[in-house]
Amino acid sequence: MSGERTVRLTVMGTTDLHGNVFDWDYFRNTEYDDAAHNDIGLAKVSTLVTAIRNRISADPHAPRPLLLDAGDTIQGTPLAYYFAKIEPITGGRPHPMAVAMNAIGYDAAALGNHEFNYGLDVLREFQRQLDFPLLGANAQDWTTGLPVFPPYVLKRVHVPGEDPVTVGILGLTNPGIAIWDKAVVENRIRFGGVVEVAKAWVPRVRRAGADVVVVAAHSGMDLSSSYADALPVPENASALMVETVPGIDAVLVGHAHQEIPERLVTNQQTGEQAVLTEPLKWGMRLALIDLDLRKERGRWKVVGRQAQVLNANTVDADPEVLAVLQRDQDTVIEYVNSRIGMCTQAMSAATAPWEATTALDFVNFVQADTVAKALAGTPEAALPVLAIASPFNRAAAIPAGDVSIRDVAGLYVFDNTLLAVTMTGAQVGEYLEFSAQYFQQVSGTGPFTPDQVTNAPTPTAPNGTPDYNYDMVGGLTKPLTYRIDIAKPPGSRITDLAYGGTAPAPDQQFVVALNNYRQAGSGNFPHVTTAPVVYNRQVEIRQLMIDYVIATGTVDPSAFRTGAWSLVSGGAPVVVTPG
Template identity: 65%
Template sequence: MDHKALSAHQAMLGTEVSRRRLLQLAALGAAGTALTGAPAYAAPPADKHAYRLTVLGTTDTHGNVFNWDYFKDAEYDDGAHNDIGLAKISTLVAAMRAERGEENCLLLDAGDTIQGTPLSYYYAKIDPITGGHVHPMAAAMNAIGFDAAAMGNHEFNYGLDVLDTFDRQLNFPLLCANAVDWDTGETVYQPYSLHTINPDGGRKLVVGVLGLVTPGVAIWDRAIVEGKVRFPGIVGQAKVFVPQMKAAGADIVVVSCHSGPNTSSSYGDALPYPENAATLLAEQVPDIDAILVGHAHLEIPQRFVTNKETGKQVLLSEPLRWGMRLTVMDLDLVKVRGRWQVSAAGAHLLNANTVPEDPAIVAILSGDHATVREYVNSVIGTSATAMSAATSRYEDTAAMDFVNHVQSAEVARALAGTAEAALPILSISAPFNRAAAIPEGEVTVRDVAGMYIFDNTLLGIVLTGEQVRAYLEFSARYFRQVTSAGPFAPDEITNAVTATAPNGTPDYNYDTMAGYTARLTYDIDIAQAPGARIKNLQYDGAPINPVQRFVVAINNYRQSGGGNFPGVTTAPVVYNAQQEIRQLIIDWVIAQGQIDPATFSTTDWKLTANDVPVVVQG
């Protein structure tokens, strides 16, 4: 198999590291705990008519090269102590190539590569790669030696020029079979690639790799693709191209599919094709042997799906996100009447937290890394007063009002000129980070980003006044029931235990709601039982009309069912541009120059007990 040489970008920096050294590094790491969790490696078939192909896979790397959290300006860590980034993936890949034989491995990616971190944002917006800079993800993936990758929906976020530039910078094909010209219906990008392997000196094996993306791009990036690119369904396009691949000589077919395994759509029936269709693909399209799954950010070591036409078992695997895992799919092949076919298959995942970063990748991109660290610590504006989220879980704060104001402003901007523009706008936010604070005076990118620590994107849905009340009642379950107005310590009234939260309702599942051009006001009477706590609910100074329609700015986690809030998963979606809320807040500060809470912050909700204001002493 012809793996690409280290990129020209790497060579230019004078950091080329020999393949032998990389394999030694990987072998040293793998000798101990590097591949902890991997099943014992069974020797490949010994028969001259049998061969084992190992397909390695990543997905949803989202701009992560290093094990680094740019918003904290510190090494990445989470509750599960995952590590992230292509530098760690490179070490795992080198270890697998050393173990299985480089010529027996195929390395694929399933999309969402160039969006998600300040590193990727910087080279899309601040110093765009269209000006000549090599995208850090391209430099890393070229150096690692990827064989092919699928496009993800987030590849379209920064526009077609950035995407096309990224495509040209890669030393391997970027595939997408279901992005077609708006007028002609012809594919805009390369739909598939064929990879020829010569196992055991001449018995050729041709592996076809098909790339597919979720059709949701048509909704999420409508402003970018409308009139230019259409996105037919995954299953329909696969039915077109898999036979073409077989006719072109593909012995086996592997699909790199940026679409989740569990059939569903965040956009409801707005498109005739489901957002998540990897299982349907396996069930309905014959001659697919394995699918590298992306988009859903799930950890699926292996899953078998039966094709309904042939009865064949199709192997699926999804390696979580951000480079936390590497998929390893082993396909045992036999030669029948001169053609290779899969006789057995299995898959497992390797954990990036078990290996060190590859020093070659670190060397290639240390300059970009330093540039972006300087950026996130740069001053982007000022704040008239300090804002803290420390008390946001039990009192209305300017910090949460700030998030709601930015969300509402973006939805209002996007809906201008549409039928929904006349509807009043509300917004929800949760106290994600008790430590979040914006200082008085100069404000940095990191200060602002701390207000929104999750990678959620923004949507706009339509709820009635009655549904708004139900939503707030559900949210108010966060509070423990009391018999007096206190005083209380915060923990005495918050994080209530419920049937679905036996360890206490987390802060991120407590939402407050605010109006944009007019105030939404209400009391939460925590002396009452859950379900009967919202009192004095008013919009623009009058009792809320149960049938009035509101556009509600909401995050994708909540809209897709996270927290199981009522009404949201079936509500009409009127805005979904797949914009990260955190980045929207940063962009707002850059555009405005100053944060002045006096222009957007009012006290709109309070805790009461039998109509008496609750006293909380934090």
């Protein structure tokens, strides 16, 4: 009789929580909302998890469900930043994400790339605070190649009236960490490819006794790499992993911030299928993987599989999770809303992807000004200084009048640090040409909607180039001006490039301020990874912007407004009208 019995094991999953516990927009100081009316945060997830657990526990024959996460947990909101930098957990305070995840009862989590943003001391302290293992089979010691985090965990799940099911949970993180957080991991941790390391570890997990193998992979579903061939292994490879590595039953996918309720992928060697799911980001969704198991030759085997995602906006937040972290939340809200200065004119990033804005000019001014002052007295002090910025957050705005930390932080939502390199005029032009791939090729001057001209798909971004991979370049003491002709194909779009009104000589030297992600190779932009570094004090750009407002007291946009670039089609201005 037992050989014919089928039981259903449910595995719940989250990913890319990015410091979200509360359904709160810290930059707008209000409840979170977006065009799709999503809700966010672990408190909402907790309610969904409890409902699933209650439903399953009502079935006397069902094994208890598992709860996993696929990484990027401790970076992304002021709540996460505050307990990494302002009152860091290395001083003894528990991390809000650890408190929340422990309260909800996670069974395991994979490392994300953003776990490394604040350095290994913060990451290790976060790991110690968790009641469950933080997994990363491909985070390997620089010298020995051995994992420096647990590669997997075995969970023995009770099945009423039967032998327990042994579930092997393998964690894999993103090899791009080697580029994105080079300063943190170089000479300490190296990162093997997702597929290559899975090939080595899945059989070990099976030999260790796993009836079922579930992978929590911080690597997107479909094959692509933002860093192109800068690393020998791809950034996003979860589907390829299942196709080429036998023995995987299910994958909780992370990193790409996509909603993929269910995808079935067949292994090329065995013909067996695995189910993959990616539950969007920030706690907007909870993934449900249902694996039907049956005994074969005395061992449990997966004989059916399916997945779906549940929407967090269908439930109320768990009051117990809210209560345990309300004090931390109040502290952070008070911090981000503290007044630090005033601004004479409002600045908005709403149109920054398709036209020059004072908001992005402000970012570039602070970067370039910081570098120029730091280089005083050095051989590079006489070189003209440029800076590079991306439209990270179209919703960002600094109001006229009082300015708070959250106003400034909204312009720069990542924890990137500032570097500077030297580049030639020819290299700057090639850099701008590469960046201009962000725009779609059009005929005529419009009017166009933003989605008709921006976020063009490329071989390395088949779903569209994200805003954070579009860079604009500005000058400090003189403007760097250029036009982008989007009637032309990529590679021949930059026209009228000039510095201070004069076309730069191909060999003219510039100091270029940029963030650590870009300099390390993120986006695979040309020249910057090999350009000589002349400034690197590992100071966060966002904090430099906050410090500038505090120091000056009054921000006057006319002091750094450039209007230095524009979109054209056939030489005529392009009109972009938001819908």
